[in-house]
Amino acid sequence: MNGDFIIQNAPALLLAVPMLAAFATPLIGRLGSLARNIWVIAAMTLTSAIGLLLAYDVFTAGTVLYTFGALDPASALPLDSGGIPVRIIFTVDAMSAFMVIIAAISGFAVMLYMMASEAKGSGKDGFYALFLLLIVGILGMVCTGDIFNFFVFLEINSLAGAALVAYRVDKGVAVEAGLKYAVISTIGGLFVLFAIALLYGQYGALNMAVIASSMQYTGLDKIALVLFLSALAMKSGAVPMHFWTPDAYSMAPGSITALLVVASQASLYGVFRVVFTLYNVALDYAAVGWIIIILGVLSMFVGVTMALVQKDVKRLMAYHAVSQTGYMLLGVGVGLAVLGQQTAFDTFGFVAMEGGIFHILNHAMYKGLLFLTAGAIFYRTGTRSLNKLGGLGHSMKWTMIFFIIGALAIAGIPPFNGFASKLLIYESVFLFNPVLSIIAMVVSILTLASFVKVFHAIFMGPKQPQYSDVQEAPLPMLVGMAILAVITIAFGIAPGLVVDSIVAPAATALADQGGYIASVLGGL
Amino acid sequence: MSMSKIVRAAADIIFVFILTFGFYIVAHGHLTPGGGFQGGAVIATGFVLLIAAYGSRALLDRFGKEWFRSSEALGLLVFIGTAFVALFLGATFFANWLANGGLIFGEAVAFGPNPGDLNTGGVIPIMNIAVGIEVLGALSLIVLYMLSGTEEGA
Numbered sequence: 001m002n003g004d005f006i007i008q009n010a011p012a013l014l015l016a017v018p019m020l021a022a023f024a025t026p027l028i029g030r031l032g033s034l035a036r037n038i039w040v041i042a043a044m045t046l047t048s049a050i051g052l053l054l055a056y057d058v059f060t061a062g063t064v065l066y067t068f069g070a071l072d073p074a075s076a077l078p079l080d081s082g083g084i085p086v087r088i089i090f091t092v093d094a095m096s097a098f099m100v101i102i103a104a105i106s107g108f109a110v111m112l113y114m115m116a117s118e119a120k121g122s123g124k125d126g127f128y129a130l131f132l133l134l135i136v137g138i139l140g141m142v143c144t145g146d147i148f149n150f151f152v153f154l155e156i157n158s159l160a161g162a163a164l165v166a167y168r169v170d171k172g173v174a175v176e177a178g179l180k181y182a183v184i185s186t187i188g189g190l191f192v193l194f195a196i197a198l199l200y201g202q203y204g205a206l207n208m209a210v211i212a213s214s215m216q217y218t219g220l221d222k223i224a225l226v227l228f229l230s231a232l233a234m235k236s237g238a239v240p241m242h243f244w245t246p247d248a249y250s251m252a253p254g255s256i257t258a259l260l261v262v263a264s265q266a267s268l269y270g271v272f273r274v275v276f277t278l279y280n281v282a283l284d285y286a287a288v289g290w291i292i293i294i295l296g297v298l299s300m301f302v303g304v305t306m307a308l309v310q311k312d313v314k315r316l317m318a319y320h321a322v323s324q325t326g327y328m329l330l331g332v333g334v335g336l337a338v339l340g341q342q343t344a345f346d347t348f349g350f351v352a353m354e355g356g357i358f359h360i361l362n363h364a365m366y367k368g369l370l371f372l373t374a375g376a377i378f379y380r381t382g383t384r385s386l387n388k389l390g391g392l393g394h395s396m397k398w399t400m401i402f403f404i405i406g407a408l409a410i411a412g413i414p415p416f417n418g419f420a421s422k423l424l425i426y427e428s429v430f431l432f433n434p435v436l437s438i439i440a441m442v443v444s445i446l447t448l449a450s451f452v453k454v455f456h457a458i459f460m461g462p463k464q465p466q467y468s469d470v471q472e473a474p475l476p477m478l479v480g481m482a483i484l485a486v487i488t489i490a491f492g493i494a495p496g497l498v499v500d501s502i503v504a505p506a507a508t509a510l511a512d513q514g515g516y517i518a519s520v521l522g523g524l
Numbered sequence: 525m526s527m528s529k530i531v532r533a534a535a536d537i538i539f540v541f542i543l544t545f546g547f548y549i550v551a552h553g554h555l556t557p558g559g560g561f562q563g564g565a566v567i568a569t570g571f572v573l574l575i576a577a578y579g580s581r582a583l584l585d586r587f588g589k590e591w592f593r594s595s596e597a598l599g600l601l602v603f604i605g606t607a608f609v610a611l612f613l614g615a616t617f618f619a620n621w622l623a624n625g626g627l628i629f630g631e632a633v634a635f636g637p638n639p640g641d642l643n644t645g646g647v648i649p650i651m652n653i654a655v656g657i658e659v660l661g662a663l664s665l666i667v668l669y670m671l672s673g674t675e676e677g678a
C-alpha cells in the first residue's frame with residue numbers, strides 16, 4: 001500500500017478503518033484481551049493518522065472531494081446525470097478538516113486512557129466496538145456533504161453514545177441516563193429527518209451544495225431551518241435544550257464523556273454547517289444571528305449558574321460544558337449577524353467567528369482533559385461527590401497538575417488556550433455589543449470561582465484516612481491526559497500560529513458558501 | 525418451557541416456510557421490494573417462533589448466543605469487506621465492482637420492461653445478503669436478551 005493510495009482515499013479510509021475495526025472487534029476479542037487491545041489501539045492510531053493526513057491535505061491543497069461508488073473519487077458529477085451529483089459525496093473543506101483534527105486528537109488520547117480505565121470492566125468487546133462506532137459517527141458527520149448521510153451519521157453517533165453512557169450499569173442510574181440520551185437524540189434525529197424531507201421535497205436533491213445553490217427560503221425552508229437548529233442545538237447541549245447533558249455526561253465512564261464532548265461539537269458543527277452552507281445568502285442574517293447569539297448567552301449564563309451549586313464533580317463539569325458551548329455560539333452568531341455588512345464583518349465579525357471556532361478546538365482539549373481527570377479520580381476513589389472527596393493532592397500529584405491546567409484553561413487564564421479564544425471573542429463581541437462581551441467575561445469569572453471551589457474540595461486539605469491507599473492513576477491514563485494537557489498549553493503559548501494555519505481557513509471556508517458550492521458543482 | 529405437541533409440530537413445519545420466504549426476500553432485494561433488513565427480520569421471526577414453541581432454553585442448546593453473535597459480526601464484515609475490495613481494485617470505496625462483469629451477479633440489466641434477472645446488480649445482492657445475515661443474528665439476539673429479563677429466560 002503506497003502513500004498515494006492512502007491520500008487519494010483518505011476520506012473513505014477515515015471511516016472505513018474504524019468501522020471495519022469495530023465490526024471485527026467481537027471476533028478479535030475471542031483471541032484474548034491482549035489481541036483485542038492491540039487491535040483497538042492500532043485501529044484508532046491509524047484512524048487518527050489518516051485524519052491528520054487528510055486535514056493536512058485539505059489545509060495545503062484545498063477542499064477534498066470523495067465520491068462514493070464512483071470510479072474516480074473526484075468525479076462528483078457523472079457525465080450522464082445532467083449536472084446533478086447523484087452519489088454520496090464527502091466534501092471535506094477547511095471547516096470539516098478542522099473538526100477532523102479535533103476528533104483525531106481527542107479520540108487518540110481517549111483511547112490510550114481507556115485502555116487502563118476500562119481494564120477491570122466486563123464486556124469490553126462491545127465497549128470498544130461502540131467506541132470505534134462513536135468515532136465513525138463523529139467523523140462522518142463532519143466530513144459528509146450529503147444531508148441525508150449527515151442524518152445517518154448523526155444516528156450512529158447518538159446510538160453509540162447512548163449505549164456507551166449506559167454501559168456501566170451502576171444500579172440502573174447510568175441506564176436511565178443512557179435511555180434519556182437515546183430518547184432525546186431520537187427526537188432530535190426525527191426533527192432532522194423531517195427537515196431533510198422538507199428540503200428534498202422542494203429541491204429534489206440531498207447534496208448540500210445542490211440544495212444551497214437552489215435555496216429559495218420559502219416558508220417550508222424556514223420550518224426546516226427551525227427544525228435543524230432546534231434539533232442540532234439540543235444535541236450540542238445549548239440552553240434551553242441542555243437537560244440531557246448533566247445526566248449523560250456524569251453517568252458515562254470518564255473516557256466516554258471526553259468523547260461525548262466531541263460528539264456534541266459535531267452537532268454544533270451541524271448547526272454552523274446548516275446556517276452557513278445550506279442557507280447563508282438566503283437568510284435574514286441579523287434575525288438568525290441574534291437567535292444563535294441569544295442561545296449562546298443563555299447557555300453561558302444558565303450553564304455556569306447551574307454549575308456553581310453542583311455537588312457531583314462530573315455534573316458540575318457537564319454544566320460548564322453547556323456554558324462553554326455558549327461561547328462558541330456567541331462567537332459564530334456574531335459573525336453570522338454581520339455577515340451581510342462587509343465593513344462590520346471585516347472589522348470584527350470574522351474575528352468573532354475565528355474566536356468561536358477556535359474555542360471549539362480548545363474546549364475539546366481542556367474539557368476532555370478535565371473529564372479525564374474526573375474519571376481518574378473516580379477510578380481511584382469510587383466517588384464523584386465533592387463533599388466526600390478531599391486531600392487527594394498528596395497522592396495524585398499528576399492528576400492534580402492536569403486538573404489545574406484544565407481548570408485555568410476553561411476559566412480563560414493566560415497562557416492557556418482558553419484565554420486565546422476567549423480574548424478573540426471578548427474583543428470582537430465588544431465592538432458588536434458591549435453588553436454581550438461583559439456577560440461573557442462575568443461568566444468566565446464565575447467559571448474560575450467554581451473551579452477554585454472544586455480544586456479545593458478535591459485536592460487540598462489533609463490526607464484523609466479513607467483515601468490513604470489511593471495511588472496515582474495508571475500510566476496509560478496519565479499519557480492520555482498528558483497529550484491533551486500539552487496541547488492545551490501549546491495552543492495557549494502559540495495561538496497566533498494555530499489561528500493562522502487552521503482556524504482562519506476554517507472560518508473562511510464556513511463563511512464562503514459560494515466556494516463550497518463551486519467545489520462540488522464546479523464554477524457555476 | 526415448551527408448548528403443546530400441536531404447536532411444536534406446526535412450528536416445525538412453518539419454520540421451513542418462514543426461512544424460505546426470508547431468504548427469498550433477501551435474495552430478491554435488488555429486484556423486488558424488501559432486501560437484507562426485511563428478509564433478515566423475517567428469518568429472525570422464524571427463530572422467535574421456535575422460541576415460542578420450544579422455549580429459549582431449547583434454542584440456546586442448539587445454537588447458543590455465540591452463534592447469533594458470530595452471524596452478526598460475519599454479516600457486517602462481509603458488507604464492509606465487499607466495499608473494501610473496490611478500493612483495492614482501484615475504484616472508490618463502495619464502488620460496484622461486480623456489475624456488468626459477467627461473473628456472479630454480473631449480467632447487464634436488459635433495457636425496458638423485463639421479468640427481472642436474479643443474476644444482476646453486482647455487489648448490491650451481496651450487500652443485501654450480508655445485511656440479511658447481520659440482521660437475523662442481531663434481531664434474534666435482541667429477542668433472547670429481552671427474554672433473559674423474564675422468569676423463563678433467567
